Amino acid sequence: xxxxxxxxxxxxxxxxxxxxxxxxxxxxxxxxxxxxxxxxxxxxxxxxxxxxxxxxxxxxxxxxxxxxxxxxxxxxxxxxxxxxxxxxxxxxxxxxxxxxxxxxxxxxxxxxxxxxxxxxxxxxxxxxxxxxxxxxxxxxxxxxxxxxxxxxxxxxxxxxxxxxxxxxxxxxxxxxxxxxxxxxxxxxxxxxxxxxxxxxxxxxxxxxxxxxxxxxxxxxxxxxxxxxxxxxxxxxxxxxxxxxxxxxxxxxxxxxxxxxxxxxxxxxxxxxxxxxxxxxxxxxxxxxxxxxxxxxxxxxxxxxxxxxxxxxxxxxxxxxxxxxxxxx
Numbered sequence: 001x002x003x004x005x006x007x008x009x010x011x012x013x014x015x016x017x018x019x020x021x022x023x024x025x026x027x028x029x030x031x032x033x034x035x036x037x038x039x040x041x042x043x044x045x046x047x048x049x050x051x052x053x054x055x056x057x058x059x060x061x062x063x064x065x066x067x068x069x070x071x072x073x074x075x076x077x078x079x080x081x082x083x084x085x086x087x088x089x090x091x092x093x094x095x096x097x098x099x100x101x102x103x104x105x106x107x108x109x110x111x112x113x114x115x116x117x118x119x120x121x122x123x124x125x126x127x128x129x130x131x132x133x134x135x136x137x138x139x140x141x142x143x144x145x146x147x148x149x150x151x152x153x154x155x156x157x158x159x160x161x162x163x164x165x166x167x168x169x170x171x172x173x174x175x176x177x178x179x180x181x182x183x184x185x186x187x188x189x190x191x192x193x194x195x196x197x198x199x200x201x202x203x204x205x206x207x208x209x210x211x212x213x214x215x216x217x218x219x220x221x222x223x224x225x226x227x228x229x230x231x232x233x234x235x236x237x238x239x240x241x242x243x244x245x246x247x248x249x250x251x252x253x254x255x256x257x258x259x260x261x262x263x264x265x266x267x268x269x270x271x272x273x274x275x276x277x278x279x280x281x282x283x284x285x286x287x288x289x290x291x292x293x294x295x296x297x298x299x300x301x302x303x304x305x306x307x308x309x310x311x312x313x314x315x316x317x318x319x320x321x322x323x324x325x326x327x328x
Contacts, residue, residue: 015062029282033069034232099181103166113149114151236317238317247326248326255274286303
């Protein structure tokens with residue numbers, strides 16, 4: 001692997017789920033991730049944004065090796081994880097950790113928080129009980145929890161404290177990569193900033209590479225080096241964060257940015273405001289998936305799917321009319 005090679009990459013990832021019929025809806029096939037390519041480079045924070053149901057969380061779990069893709073490939077340090085030896089697969093799982101969205105359901109309510117944090121060490125390393133406790137207490141203090149809280153249960157903590165427990169659990173095995181799935185979406189605004197700052201500090205303290213999944217572009221603008229925008233299972237735009245917020249090249253991205261106060265200064269004056277709900281992934285529109293909600297859509301958009309292609313050296317977008325709509 002060269003210095004310019006990604007530490008983690010996904011190529012042509014595809015994932016579907018079979019949906020059983022219910023009294024309210026028939027059975028069907030839900031396409032969650034469709035031909036997605038994503039790279040994470042050493043030391044960077046790569047953001048993934050989009051509305052709920054666009055496939056962000058599924059993509060994150062696939063990248064973490066927690067969910068198998070139906071097709072496509074995940075490479076770690078340039079090698080497919082399916083081709084790794086048993087020892088290297090063990091190393092990959094140690095060095096790639098996930099912080100889950102809901103700090104209330106992602107922690108075992110019957111376990112003491114110290115044991116929750118120590119469990120990854122117990123699984124991956126042979127340590128004495130005293131050593132496990134000492135390491136767990138040290139990590140707790142690192143994320144702003146008191147060592148004296150070791151024997152408490154999750155229900156005794158606030159949402160922000162529970163998310164700190166989740167972060168501590170992810171840090172326990174000294175990972176190289178952390179995939180954070182909406183880590184602040186369920187928290188109060190006042191607590192969100194604390195967790196974001198904690199993640200930033202942990203990134204630099206532990207030399208982490210971070211995938212940050214969020215529907216909040218203001219969070220990603222603050223944290224990320226690059227941002228990819230997902231819509232109905234595909235990436236429709238990807239660019240360095242500074243470029244994306246200065247001049248986006250896809251109507252969906254434009255609408256997302258327009259909805260966030262203070263983020264869209266300097267952008268185009270005629271904004272698209274999304275009024276319709278995202279179409280069901282059980283019935284993905286033909287052509288460009290965004291065309292039913294796109295103010296700029298033309299006949300070609302209804303019939304021909306645009307490729308995610310380079311619009312500049314570092315900026316990709318999937319729109320037939322990027323150069324016409326978003327001319328500089």
